Amino acid sequence: MNDTIGKLAAWAGTYGEDLSVCFDEPMSRHTSFRIGGPAALYLVPRTREAFTAAVRAAHETETRFFVLGNGSNVLFDDAGYDGAVISSSALDAITLDGDLLTAEAGASLSSVCKKARDASLAGLEFAYGIPGSVGGAVVMNAGAYGGEIKDVLEESTAFDPASGxxxxxxxxxxxxxxxxxxxxxxxxxxxxxxxxxVPGNREEIGAKMNDIAGRRVAKQPLEYPSAGSVFKRPEGHFVGQMVEESGLKGFRIGGAEVSEKHAGFIVNRGGATSRDVLALVGHIREVVLKNYGVELECEIIHVK
Ligand SMILES: Cc1cc2nc3c(=O)[nH]c(=O)nc-3n(C[C@H](O)[C@H](O)[C@H](O)COP(=O)(O)OP(=O)(O)OC[C@H]3O[C@@H](n4cnc5c(N)ncnc54)[C@H](O)[C@@H]3O)c2cc1C
Incomplete structure (x- = not known):
């Protein structure tokens, strides 16, 4: 354990029951890819105060830190992370005030969508089935089926670690x-x-959500661990189509495979390492560049 982590761990150890503290926590347990070595320190704050205090303490002790939502857009390195991973997962309250829905960073997008549906509020149906947290979705401007977070967001509440x-x-x-x-x-x-x-009809909202969920099941390889679409969509092209036309569907390096169902996804067929995934990403980029002259940019965030 390095010096800064030691200082942060000492601080965390005295914080109390609102902060759970784990050492050498495998990140494969907390990511949808099921890949990733241990984080030196893994903190799960149970209140907003504990969350901001943990981020502030990491900043003040000059410890590297990474805020993790639901881990559905990240690839943690096999070597792990030599800093602190601070999870938002326990901050999941959702409240309604008229047609304004407010959710804490760790609330899942799907539970937010269900809450809106149950209150007969429309607008978030597009996000149903995106396996992220509210925090991750706001950061990534998550989107699907013609909608994006920016279309419905009114404001976010942010913590600035430097100023507190x-x-x-x-x-x-x-x-x-x-x-x-x-x-x-x-x-x-x-x-x-x-x-x-916007006020809507509960049945219609529910039907739209179910339709979207059905389309996801039909098109995406949800039966295997993944981090969703690997690459950003380049203007004027479809990644899945280029990868498929290049004959890469089913192409495998170690445990990482270009999905047979959706060529825009890399799936973990069992025991995949970050090295396997990165090698496959590199291969796909090379082939697509050669065949189409298009440089693919990764959407998935590699954390090391
Ligand atoms: C099967 C599957 C399908 C998917 N489909 C879609 C889709 O249709 N559309 C789409 O846009 N994405 C999709 N994704 C990708 C992913 O679900 C989204 O990007 C999602 O918004 C990520 O949220 P998360 O909570 O999992 O973020 P994480 O993966 O935990 O983190 C992503 C980034 O956000 C940062 N972050 C997370 N929480 C906070 C916070 N509170 N404050 C500051 N930074 C934070 C992290 O540090 C990281 O940089 C899919 C993924 C999978 C596995």
Whole structure:
């Protein structure tokens, strides 16, 4: 254990029951890819105060840290992470005020969608089935089936580790782009987000969600661990189509395989390592560049 981690661990050990502390926690347990070596320190704060305190303590002890949502868009390295992973998973409250739905960072998108449906509020159906947390979705501007987080977000609540301040960030200040936001370029942490929804019909909202869930099951290899679409969509091209036409469906390196069902996904067929996935990513990029002259950019975040 390095010095800074030691200091943070000592601080965490005295924080109390609102902060759970694990050492050498395998990240394969906390990611949808089921890949990743141990994080030196794995912290799970149970309250917003504990969450901000942990982030602040990491900042003050100059410990590398990574805020983890549901782990559905990340590839942790086999070598693990020599800093602190701080999980938002226990912060999952969802509240409603008229047609404004506010959720804490760790709430799952699917539970947020269900809450909106049960209150007959429309707008979030597109997000049903995206296996992320609210925090991860706000950071990534998650989107599917014609909708994106930026279409429904009213504001997010952020914590700035350097100043220790909690600030409200209106939609216009998120600098949203395709799978991009201001959060990807600063140290700020998402604590919560508010979505402006519109009154609708509960049955119709539910039917739309079920339709989307059905399309996911039909098109995506949900039976195997993955991190969703590996690459960002290049303008004017479809990644899946290029990979498939290049004959790469089913191509395998170690335990990592280009999905037979959806060539835009890499799946873990059992025992895949980050090295397998990265080698496969490199191979796909090379082949697609050669065949189409298109440089693929990774959407999945490699954490090392
Ligand atoms: C089967 C499958 C299908 C998918 N389908 C889609 C899809 O249709 N559309 C789509 O957009 N994505 C899709 N994804 C990818 C993924 O679910 C989304 O990107 C999701 O928004 C990631 O959320 P997460 O909570 O899992 O984030 P994580 O993977 O935990 O983290 C992603 C990034 O967000 C950061 N982060 C997380 N929480 C916070 C926080 N509170 N504050 C600051 N930073 C934070 C992390 O540090 C990291 O940089 C899919 C993934 C899988 C496995």
């Amino acid at each position: 301040e909690i600030v409200s960030i209106p939609l216009a200040e998120h600098a949203y782009g395709y799978r991009d936001s201001v959060y990807k370029h600063t140290d700020r942490i998402v604590l919560a987000a508010s979505f402006r929804l």
